[in-house]
Amino acid sequence: xxxxxxxxxxxxxxxxxxxxxxxxxxxxxxxxxxxxxxxxxxxxxxxxxxxxxxxxxxxxxxxxxxxxxxxxxxxxxxxxxxxxxxxxxxxxxxxxxxxxxxxxxxxxxxxxxxxxxxxxxxxxxxxxxxxxxxxxxxxxxxxxxxxxxxxxxxxxxxxxxxxxxxxxxxxxxxxxxxxxxxxxxxxxxxxxxxxxxxxxxxxxxxxxxxxxxxxxxxxxxxxxxxxxxxxxxxxxxxxxxxxxxxxxxxxxxxxxxxxxxxxxxxxxxxxxxxxxxxxxxxxxxxxxxxxxxxxxxxxxxxxxxxxxxxxxxxxxxxxxxxxxxxxxxxxxxxxxxxxxxxxxxxxxxxxxxxxxxxxxxxxxxxxxxxxxxxxxxxxxxxxxxxxxxxxxxxxxxxxxxxxxxxxxxxxxxxxxxxxxxxxxxxxxxxxxxxxxxxxxxxxxxxxxxxxxxxxxxxxxxxxxxxxxxxxxxxxxxxxxxxxxxxxxxxxxxxxxxxxxxxxxxxxxxxxxxxxxxxxxxxxxxxxxxxxxxxxxxxxxxxxxxxxxxxxxxxxxxxxxxxxxxxxxxxxxxxxxxxxxxxxxxxxxxxxxxxxxxxxxxxxxxxxxxxxxxxxxxxxxxxxxxxxxxxxxxxxxxxxxxxxxxxxxxxxxxxxxxxxxxxxxxxxxxxxxxxxxxxxxxxxxxxxxxxxxxxxxxxxxxxxxxxxxxxxxxxxxxxxxxxxxxxxxxxxxxxxxxxxxxxxxxxxxxxxxxxxxxxxxxxxxxxxxxxxxxxxxxxxxxxxxxxxxxxxxxxxxx
Numbered sequence: 001x002x003x004x005x006x007x008x009x010x011x012x013x014x015x016x017x018x019x020x021x022x023x024x025x026x027x028x029x030x031x032x033x034x035x036x037x038x039x040x041x042x043x044x045x046x047x048x049x050x051x052x053x054x055x056x057x058x059x060x061x062x063x064x065x066x067x068x069x070x071x072x073x074x075x076x077x078x079x080x081x082x083x084x085x086x087x088x089x090x091x092x093x094x095x096x097x098x099x100x101x102x103x104x105x106x107x108x109x110x111x112x113x114x115x116x117x118x119x120x121x122x123x124x125x126x127x128x129x130x131x132x133x134x135x136x137x138x139x140x141x142x143x144x145x146x147x148x149x150x151x152x153x154x155x156x157x158x159x160x161x162x163x164x165x166x167x168x169x170x171x172x173x174x175x176x177x178x179x180x181x182x183x184x185x186x187x188x189x190x191x192x193x194x195x196x197x198x199x200x201x202x203x204x205x206x207x208x209x210x211x212x213x214x215x216x217x218x219x220x221x222x223x224x225x226x227x228x229x230x231x232x233x234x235x236x237x238x239x240x241x242x243x244x245x246x247x248x249x250x251x252x253x254x255x256x257x258x259x260x261x262x263x264x265x266x267x268x269x270x271x272x273x274x275x276x277x278x279x280x281x282x283x284x285x286x287x288x289x290x291x292x293x294x295x296x297x298x299x300x301x302x303x304x305x306x307x308x309x310x311x312x313x314x315x316x317x318x319x320x321x322x323x324x325x326x327x328x329x330x331x332x333x334x335x336x337x338x339x340x341x342x343x344x345x346x347x348x349x350x351x352x353x354x355x356x357x358x359x360x361x362x363x364x365x366x367x368x369x370x371x372x373x374x375x376x377x378x379x380x381x382x383x384x385x386x387x388x389x390x391x392x393x394x395x396x397x398x399x400x401x402x403x404x405x406x407x408x409x410x411x412x413x414x415x416x417x418x419x420x421x422x423x424x425x426x427x428x429x430x431x432x433x434x435x436x437x438x439x440x441x442x443x444x445x446x447x448x449x450x451x452x453x454x455x456x457x458x459x460x461x462x463x464x465x466x467x468x469x470x471x472x473x474x475x476x477x478x479x480x481x482x483x484x485x486x487x488x489x490x491x492x493x494x495x496x497x498x499x500x501x502x503x504x505x506x507x508x509x510x511x512x513x514x515x516x517x518x519x520x521x522x523x524x525x526x527x528x529x530x531x532x533x534x535x536x537x538x539x540x541x542x543x544x545x546x547x548x549x550x551x552x553x554x555x556x557x558x559x560x561x562x563x564x565x566x567x568x569x570x571x572x573x574x575x576x577x578x579x580x581x582x583x584x585x586x587x588x589x590x591x592x593x594x595x596x597x598x599x600x601x602x603x604x605x606x607x608x609x610x611x612x613x614x615x616x617x618x619x620x621x622x623x624x625x626x627x628x629x630x631x632x633x634x635x636x637x638x639x640x641x642x643x644x645x646x647x648x649x650x651x652x653x654x655x656x657x658x659x660x661x662x663x664x665x666x667x668x669x670x671x672x673x674x675x676x677x678x679x680x681x682x683x684x685x686x687x688x689x690x691x692x693x694x695x696x697x698x699x700x701x702x703x704x705x706x707x708x709x710x711x712x713x714x715x716x717x718x719x720x721x722x723x724x725x726x727x728x729x730x731x732x733x734x735x736x737x738x739x740x741x742x743x744x745x746x747x748x749x750x751x752x753x754x755x756x757x758x759x760x761x762x763x764x765x766x767x768x769x770x771x772x773x774x775x776x777x778x779x780x781x782x783x784x785x786x787x788x789x790x791x792x793x794x795x796x797x
Contacts, residue, residue, distance in 0.1 A: 022688040023302055024345050026681045027389070030298020031349035032356065033677055035382060037291035039353075039371045040362040042378055043188065044284050047263035050187040051130045055229055056093075057259040060222035060239075061269060065251040066523035068568060068607045069507070073255075075272035078215045078248060081239065082222040088242055091235050094225040096124040097199070100274050104195060105471050105646075106158060107170035112645070113158045115150070115195035117276070119221075122199055128225050129191065135165050136180030145205075147198040149180035154194045171197075172472050190262040192276030215246045221274050224256070232256050251521060267747065268602065271504055282744060283667050286441075289740070290671065293434040294678045295385065300427040301685030302342070303393040338394025339387060346386045360673060361666055424689065425725055431682045432729030432770055433736065438675040440737035440766040441744075444752070445668045447762065448745055451752050453661060458596025459501060460538030463628065464653035465635065466500060466621045474643060478616035481642045490624060490631040495536040496617040497529035501598040502657045510609065512569045513578040524565060525598070528611040534593065536623045544575040544591035547612040551590075554612045559587040563595045565607035579609065600660045604749040621653065679770075683777040690722065690778035719778050726774045730767040737766075 048054055060077040082095035104118035123139035125131075133139070134152060142149060148169065155164040155178070164178040176197065201208040211217075226235055239254045257265070264281040266272055350369060357368040372379055469478055478496065485494045499505055505525040512522060531547045533539075542563065547554045559579055566574040577589045595605045624631045632650070639648040738754060745751045753759055 019305055019688055020341070022684050023305055023341060024348065026301045026684040027298050027342060027345035028348040028352060029677055030294050030301075030681050031346055031382070031386065032352035033674055034291045034295040034298075034385070035349060035353050035372065036357050036360055036362060036368065037287050037294075037674070038378060038381075039357075039368055039375075041284055041288055041291075042375055043371065044264060044279050047188045047190055047279075048259045050189075051128070051259065053225065054259050056227070057128055057223060057225050058232065058256040059259060059262050060224060061255045061257050062218055063253040063255055064218070064507075064523060065253065066249070066509075066521050067519055068510075068522040068524045068565075073269045074218060075221070075266065075269045075275060076218045077220050077222040077254065078218060078243060078252075079212050079220045080215055081220065081243065081254065082224055084242060084246075085224060085235075085239050089235060089238050091226050091228070091231045091238075092224050093227055094124060094127040096122050096128055096223050098122075098125070098221040098274070099199060099219070100221065101195075101197065102273075102470070104171060104197075105473070106195075108158055108167075111158075113154075115154055117192045118195040118197060119193055119274070120199040121196045125196065128223055129189075130187075131185055131193070132183045133180050134183045135163065136178075139180065141179040142196075142198055143200060145198060145200045145202040146174060146176045147179045147200075148176045149182060149196040150178060151182045151184050151194045153184050155181050188263075190266075190275045190278070215243065215248050218252065218271075223259070229258075232258075249521065251523075270599070270603070273504060278663075280663065280667075282747060283663075286667070286740075286744060287670060287674075290438065290674050290678070293438060294674060294681065297431045297434050297678050297681050297685075299389045299392070300431050301681060301688075302389055304424050304427045304431075304685055305688045335391060335394040339390030342386045342390035342393070346382070361669060425721075428686070428689070428722070428725045429729045429732070431685065432726050432774065433733045435675075435679050435682045436730055436733035436766055436770045437737040437740065438671070438678050439769055440733065440763060441741055442668075442672050442675045443762050443766055444737075444741045444745070444754070444759075445664075445671055448748065448752050449661065449664055449668055452601040452664075452748070452750060453658075455597075455601070455750060457501070457657075458539065458594055461654040461657050463624045464536060464621055465624060465632065465650055466619060466653050466656065467639075467650050468619055469496075469616070470618050471646070474646065475616040477642050478620070481638065482620060484638045484642065485620075485622060485635065488631065488634055490627055490634070492623045492625050493532045493535045494620065494622040495530055495532040496613070496615070496620055497527065497533050498613070498618045499527055500619055500621065500653065500656070501537075501596060502600075502660050505598055505608070508609070509582060511580040512571075513580075514571075515569065522569075522607070524607040524609055526609050526611065527598075528613040528617065530612070530614045530617075533621075536621050537596075538623075539596055540594040541591050542594045543573070544589070546591060547614075549614065554590070555614065557587055558590045558612060560591040560593060560610040560612075561589055562593050562605070562608040562610075564605045565609065566592055568607050601748050601750045679773060683773060686722065686774060686777045715779065715783055719775060722774055722778050723771065726771050727767075730770065734763055734767075737763075 048057075051057060059075070060082060062074050062077050064072045064074055066072075079097075082097045086092045086095035099120040101118040101120055104115045106113050106115060123142040126133070126139050133149070136142075136149065141147065150158070150164065152162040155162045158164070158169070159167055162181055164181050167178045168175050169178065170176075180196075182193075182196075199212065201212065224235075226232060236254060236256045239256075243252070243254055244250060262275060263277075264279045264284060266275055266278055267280045267282070269275070272278065350372075353368050353372075372382075469475065482494050482496060485491055505527055507523050508526045510522050510524055515522075531549060534541065534546055544560075547558065547560065551558065561574060561579075571577060574589045574592050579587050579589065581587060593608075593610065597605060598608065599606075622635070635650070636648045639646075742754055745754070
């Protein structure tokens with residue numbers, strides 16, 4: 001019996017080649033999109049879930065509610081917070097703290113290597129995190145000054161062997177001993193680490209010891225492990241009480257973030273350089289919704305064509321029932337054929353995933369099928385979805401046809417069934433609701449990204465070359481390096497600064513002149529630079545003056561602020577006003593800089609103070625007039641002359657600043673790619689359905705043409721029903737897409753309007769695009785039917 005069913009199914013597929021190809025193509029592409037997106041989602045959700053008891057581990061962050069701060073969630077805490085919390089709260093079973101050191105130069109004799117992700121830490125790090133040691137399992141040796149634990153790949157790069165225990169490395173003119181080697185981890189973690197340096201100070205490091213043992217300031221990365229996740233709120237409250245009892249300001253509020261949330265739920269957290277490859281839960285939700293839309297479009301396509309084509313098999317069912325076929329066998333046959341077609345599509349979809357995933361930029365490495373096989377839950381879900389589509393697509397013809405009276409079926413009554421027509425209309429509307437929603441979302445995402453990219457940033461980022469000078473060995477000759485560069489005609493200005501827009505600016509406390517006593521706790525962002533910085537960056541002084549070496553007291557007594565500072569304090573004029581810093585140091589405002597964006601567009605421009613530092617700093621930037629390649633070669637020559645032992649590494653500032661938008665750009669490309677695939681799938685179904693309807697109305701069109709109807713009238717007759725369905729879909733999709741885009745765009749402080757004239761044009765344009773695509777799709781079949789010889793149409797009956 002089964003063999004007979006398969007033969008009948010294959011004959012049916014062969015007889016209706018076009019419908020079969022359309023069904024398989026649409027469902028295969030839909031399943032492939034669904035699989036790729038949900039492998040991406042699974043990878044994103046897997047960050048830090050490999051640690052033992054990860055659900056009990058929390059990252060310690062801080063809400064900074066001081067005046068002057070608008071972006072108030074920061075990924076750091078007080079230096080001694082985790083230590084004191086572990087000592088005082090019984091619910092905390094382990095804690096650790098770290099400081100980010102970034103790229104670190106290491107000298108092994110005459111050989112120099114770099115650790116790309118170095119951090120200072122404690123041996124308790126291994127009590128919380130599963131980064132196994134392949135050498136030096138006794139972490140007690142790490143509880144001493146100048147000790148190192150590195151990954152096996154870094155050990156291999158540095159020593160040409162992973163047997164590194166006891167070897168010495170020179171870092172910042174000090175000898176450090178390797179006491180452990182970590183296994184390279186292939187697991188996903190927000191912690192990117194290749195070198196762990198002991199945070200323990202030597203006796204000479206009194207300032208470091210004082211910092212580590214104090215509550216002053218925010219700057220430490222902290223993690224705790226608690227005995228029961230249900231105690232998290234209680235622990236958080238007790239940690240705040242502990243901090244405030246040690247004179248930590250009330251406007252610093254300790255928060256606990258579950259470890260598994262660190263990757264996806266930290267997009268609004270600043271001072272989060274420790275958080276590598278930070279994701280965004282909004283992207284996960286959005287792409288999951290797109291996956292759902294795509295699979296629904298593909299499934300409804302499949303179901304639509306299955307119900308439409310079922311009428312062509314009505315007579316077959318009638319004959320089989322007359323010959324004695326039972327209802328059960330008829331149902332089994334139709335369901336079996338539908339399910340078989342779905343699983344053929346699934347196999348093709350897996351091949352498409354293998355071939356297509358490298359080009360979709362989904363952010364995960366390796367073979368997508370291996371990712372799929374490593375997740376039995378996801379694999380079972382995909383199989384069940386495929387089975388469900390097959391059952392739903394086959395259930396209507398299976399049960400409806402098998403229940404019809406044989407005489408009525410043979411008379412063709414089923415072909416005029418209103419229930420079948422209504423179902424197909426509903427499915428077409430749902431398909432285009434999803435398609436129009438995706439088109440609108442794509443247009444608005446693109447529009448928002450163009451808006452933030454083209455917005456006046458308050459500085460000129462083009463033709464600015466930057467070199468980071470954070471290595472202590474570079475500071476000694478930094479002034480000489482700068483002085484040589486300014487001699488070149490193609491370099492208009494060279495500046496030294498401690499930071500650049502787009503990187504995280506530090507913060508400091510100030511008290512502006514004239515504010516009430518209850519408003520004295522102002523925390524503002526801070527930047528230091530020399531007198532050439534504003535020229536290099538193309539920034540504008542709107543009040544007062546720039547720093548100058550002609551004023552000998554600028555470095556000790558002057559300060560420049562931005563417009564946001566003046567606005568938030570409430571001054572009409574700022575020049576001449578006083579600011580009080582720590583230790584009651586007083587400075588006079590000598591200039592106001594026009595607002596510029598030094599963080600992403602998700603954050604409002606905050607008050608900023610800018611110190612004068614004409615000496616060596618952590619960054620050199622220069623503005624190049626023209627002939628960029630030749631000038632870069634000249635800069636490289638000067639570098640090699642001044643710093644022969646250091647590699648020349650530079651970056652163009654516009655490329656660096658653009659990295660802030662990289663995640664949004666990649667998300668936009670993903671949405672666009674999957675949107676067009678969804679539209680293609682919908683058009684495949686529309687093409688097949690229009691072909692079926694043209695075939696069903698072939699005799700009617702023939703009669704109309706004999707009676708004098710034009711080709712145009714025949715095309716309108718076949719197309720107007722689809723036009724109406726797409727218009728209905730637009731009406732439903734507009735409010736849905738508005739809510740979706742509003743939710744996504746709400747994360748930006750600077751954003752486009754969604755209800756102005758331009759936005760309304762975007763909505764209408766999306767509807768017109770969907771209508772045009774739909775008309776183009778059905779026009780082929782409509783025109784072919786209208787041009788057909790009516791004699792052949794009527795003779796066939």
